Amino acid sequence: MKSISIRALTLSLVFICRTCAQVVSPSTNVTNVAIDLLDASHILHFLDILDAFGHVSSRNPDNSSQFIMTFAIAPALATSQSLVTYEIDNATAIQLTFNTSVTGAAVPSGFSERYIHSQIYKAFPDVTSVVHAHTTSVIPFAAAGIGLKAQMGVAGSLGTLTHGTPIFDFASLPTSVLPEDAPHNLLVVNEVLGDALAGTFSNDSAVVLMTGHGMAVRGTSVRNVVFRSYYTMENANVQSTTTFLGALAMGGKSPTGLSPRVAMDATTTNEGDSTLGRAWALWTAQVDTNSLYVNDLRP
Ligand SMILES: *[C@@H]1O[C@H](CO)[C@@H](O)[C@H](O)[C@H]1NC(C)=O
Ligand SMILES: *[C@@H]1O[C@H](CO)[C@@H](O)[C@H](O)[C@H]1NC(C)=O
Ligand SMILES: *[C@@H]1O[C@H](CO)[C@@H](O)[C@H](O)[C@H]1NC(C)=O
Ligand SMILES: *[C@@H]1O[C@H](CO)[C@@H](O)[C@H](O)[C@H]1NC(C)=O
Ligand SMILES: *[C@@H]1O[C@H](CO)[C@@H](O)[C@H](O)[C@H]1NC(C)=O
Numbered sequence: 122m123k124s125i126s127i128r129a130l131t132l133s134l135v136f137i138c139r140t141c142a143q144v145v146s147p148s149t150n151v152t153n154v155a156i157d158l159l160d161a162s163h164i165l166h167f168l169d170i171l172d173a174f175g176h177v178s179s180r181n182p183d184n185s186s187q188f189i190m191t192f193a194i195a196p197a198l199a200t201s202q203s204l205v206t207y208e209i210d211n212a213t214a215i216q217l218t219f220n221t222s223v224t225g226a227a228v229p230s231g232f233s234e235r236y237i238h239s240q241i242y243k244a245f246p247d248v249t250s251v252v253h254a255h256t257t258s259v260i261p262f263a264a265a266g267i268g269l270k271a272q273m274g275v276a277g278s279l280g281t282l283t284h285g286t287p288i289f290d291f292a293s294l295p296t297s298v299l300p301e302d303a304p305h306n307l308l309v310v311n312e313v314l315g316d317a318l319a320g321t322f323s324n325d326s327a328v329v330l331m332t333g334h335g336m337a338v339r340g341t342s343v344r345n346v347v348f349r350s351y352y353t354m355e356n357a358n359v360q361s362t363t364t365f366l367g368a369l370a371m372g373g374k375s376p377t378g379l380s381p382r383v384a385m386d387a388t389t390t391n392e393g394d395s396t397l398g399r400a401w402a403l404w405t406a407q408v409d410t411n412s413l414y415v416n417d418l419r420p
Contacts, residue, residue, distance in 0.1 A: 176196060327349050
């Protein structure tokens with residue numbers, strides 16, 4: 122009787138360990154970040170910040186040398202089985218985050234521009250989340266050579282530099298970064314290009330505009346980087362309108378924007394947990410009304 126139950130126990134332990142070896146359940150922290158990443162992918166699409174293209178990622182909360190983002194898929198369609206854990210060192214896929222038996226080359230192809238994310242994480246240890254998007258209200262600014270400047274408190278993270286947010290211009294990269302024979306297709310597809318983009322950030326601004334392409338946004342959490350991306354788009358709309366109105370005014374007038382003090386204080390207030398939480402509650406409720414978006418990690 123005793124030996125039978127010990128045998129049964131051993132068998133069940135072997136079974137559990139075999140299962141463990143194949144699929145390790147992600148930690149609570151990773152699961153929580155993954156829930157936000159899926160919501161973020163859906164929200165960024167719902168709010169028209171990105172379309173079929175563009176992406177959001179998070180540093181792995183359990184290991185700061187890794188980051189998590191989906192393989193190459195339209196963000197609106199992302200589910201837990203699209204999430205991949207990548208090396209920050211070289212943007213190589215390690216495994217599917219929620220099926221660790223799928224590793225290395227067996228992981229479906231990632232976004233060719235995942236180097237935007239890996240090199241920003243490498244350059245800025247305090248950055249925990251990144252968005253890259255082709256938002257059409259933002260693109261005219263780099264095209265006109267005009268940076269964005271904070272015009273409203275919720276967009277304070279854009280900063281108040283005289284020339285506005287820095288602009289990453291593919292056409293003016295040196296041949297050491299973009300060799301003559303490399304495709305000049307605006308895509309940031311290796312560590313050297315990613316590093317050049319990351320090096321364009323200014324301490325004053327969370328955003329870099331990309332000429333003919335879109336923007337890169339860095340943040341301190343997934344919710345924070347979605348908030349910054351949304352209000353970068355809204356700020357672009359406000360700054361465009363202000364520029365046109367100012368040009369029509371007697372004598373002409375460029376938008377002044379916020380003072381550095383106001384931008385800084387407003388950012389501290391507006392990017393606090395309470396404000397982010399209020400926005401997140403609305404945005405998750407909005408994506409929940411549309412069956413296109415499936416977050417299978419959230420009840
Ligand atoms: C998980 O997250 C909590 C809250 O952010 C943090 O205090 C804790 O250290 C994290 N655990 C690990 C293993 O990183
Ligand atoms: C953290 O990630 C690095 C790079 O993938 C890996 O070499 C290291 O073993 C990981 N650390 C832990 C504690 O898992
Ligand atoms: C990528 O980086 C990781 C961590 O440094 C390293 O272990 C791995 O060998 C690298 N892979 C490739 C293909 O270079
Ligand atoms: C994990 O991936 C393997 C290989 O594709 C597949 O056979 C298995 O069903 C997957 N497991 C889960 C839980 O999806
Ligand atoms: C920008 O920030 C980095 C670290 O966050 C710091 O080392 C550097 O001195 C800052 N540069 C300027 C011009 O303030």
